[in-house]
Amino acid sequence: MLETELTHILKIRYPIFQAPMAGGPTTPELVAAVSNAGGLGNLGAGYLTPEQLRSTIQKIKELTDQPFGVNLFVPEQPIESEEAIDQMSAYLNKYRIELGIATNPLLPKFSESFEEQVQVLLEEKVAVFSFTFGIPPHEVIQAMKERGTVVIGTATTVEEAKYLEAAGVDAVVAQGSEAGGHRGTFLNNISDNQIGTMALVPQIVDHVSIPVIASGGIMDGRGLVASLFLGASAVQMGTAFLACPESGAHATYKQKILSSNEDTTEITRAYSGKAARGIRTAFMNDLHQYPGTIPAYPIQNAMTRDIRQAAAKSNNPEYMSLWAGQGLRLASDHSAAAIVKQTIDQAYVLVNLITKSPYRMKEND
Ligand SMILES: Cc1cc2nc3c(=O)[nH]c(=O)nc-3n(C[C@H](O)[C@H](O)[C@H](O)COP(=O)(O)O)c2cc1C
Numbered sequence: 001m002l003e004t005e006l007t008h009i010l011k012i013r014y015p016i017f018q019a020p021m022a023g024g025p026t027t028p029e030l031v032a033a034v035s036n037a038g039g040l041g042n043l044g045a046g047y048l049t050p051e052q053l054r055s056t057i058q059k060i061k062e063l064t065d066q067p068f069g070v071n072l073f074v075p076e077q078p079i080e081s082e083e084a085i086d087q088m089s090a091y092l093n094k095y096r097i098e099l100g101i102a103t104n105p106l107l108p109k110f111s112e113s114f115e116e117q118v119q120v121l122l123e124e125k126v127a128v129f130s131f132t133f134g135i136p137p138h139e140v141i142q143a144m145k146e147r148g149t150v151v152i153g154t155a156t157t158v159e160e161a162k163y164l165e166a167a168g169v170d171a172v173v174a175q176g177s178e179a180g181g182h183r184g185t186f187l188n189n190i191s192d193n194q195i196g197t198m199a200l201v202p203q204i205v206d207h208v209s210i211p212v213i214a215s216g217g218i219m220d221g222r223g224l225v226a227s228l229f230l231g232a233s234a235v236q237m238g239t240a241f242l243a244c245p246e247s248g249a250h251a252t253y254k255q256k257i258l259s260s261n262e263d264t265t266e267i268t269r270a271y272s273g274k275a276a277r278g279i280r281t282a283f284m285n286d287l288h289q290y291p292g293t294i295p296a297y298p299i300q301n302a303m304t305r306d307i308r309q310a311a312a313k314s315n316n317p318e319y320m321s322l323w324a325g326q327g328l329r330l331a332s333d334h335s336a337a338a339i340v341k342q343t344i345d346q347a348y349v350l351v352n353l354i355t356k357s358p359y360r361m362k363e364n365d
Pocket of ligand 1: 019020022025044045046071131132152175178179180181182186215217218236237238239240323324325326327364
């Protein structure tokens with residue numbers, strides 16, 4: 001039962017993806033450890049320059065000969081008034097003063113060149129290319145497929161999954177609202193579609209014919225087996241790997257992951273201008289009272305970067321973005337390989353229990 005359409009397509013042993021997590025957690029060591037353990041490691045490369053992207057891929061290739069994936073952000077063209085940007089910049093100065101960094105900084109670059117990032121992936125011939133926040137141009141999807149790269153999109157509704165299938169992706173991540181990090185929502189400009197994994201996965205499974213990867217709140221073998229029974233072909237786990245030793249998450253962030261509860265996260269636009277789930281902080285609480293308009297992603301993301309970085313330097317979690325899903329109490333600091341093994345061992349026990357259960361529905365029921 002743990003062999004699925006996707007384990008065959010990707011030539012991996014177990015249907016476990018370690019989620020791509022841009023911003024530092026998905027180090028080459030983490031990606032390689034998960035792939036070496038039989039899952040699919042994924043690099044969150046959305047914020048990497050083309051040069052950083054190439055060298056990181058090459059480092060992963062030194063650490064594993066198994067398949068791994070690379071994830072990018074589909075670019076967005078935000079329209080924002082100068083007034084909203086100026087107002088936010090002035091508002092954020094109180095944090096800069098408190099953290100002892102320069103006030104009124106010049107507006108930094110919003111995002112890296114998607115075209116150049118794609119070019120690196122084509123040249124490096126990665127096994128899997130996944131993306132979120134939209135659908136890349138048709139030529140990009142085609143070029144990847146021509147190189148033998150498996151292409152995976154992200155959906156938060158059935159409609160988005162259908163659009164992705166029509167665009168030619170090979171598989172789709174069904175991202176439930178429990179998920180940590182940014183919501184992949186891209187249709188209708190609604191950034192707060194909040195459909196839970198349990199409801200979302202079987203509905204997407206019923207409406208597309210490509211394999212589905214369940215994501216959001218899946219932390220162990222129970223979540224894996226449940227997802228497979230819902231019709232998923234694999235799971236994508238993020239928060240479960242955030243506090244492991246190979247993760248590049250900041251030490252203070254790891255401590256927060258290990259000490260927080262299921263009810264401490266919230267979906268917010270405070271840090272980046274795009275809906276994302278993270279552990280509640282003073283910064284979030286304050287920005288939720290902000291009287292003006294929070295600039296759209298990726299403008300707000302670029303505008304808060306200096307604050308987040310200074311907060312990380314001074315070990316102040318209250319002004320850092322602590323992306324995390326609702327499965328927090330199940331997180332551990334075990335090694336990445338141990339997390340994969342424990343998930344698989346638990347899944348086998350459960351599958352055996354279920355298939356031997358006297359309460360199992362009879363075939364003709
Ligand atoms: C810290 C963090 C960063 C993330 N960054 C990305 C990303 O760069 N690309 C992406 O497609 N998903 C990203 N996600 C979302 C994950 O792919 C996945 O949907 C989520 O982790 C699943 O929920 P879970 O954290 O409860 O396992 C991120 C999640 C977290 C927690």
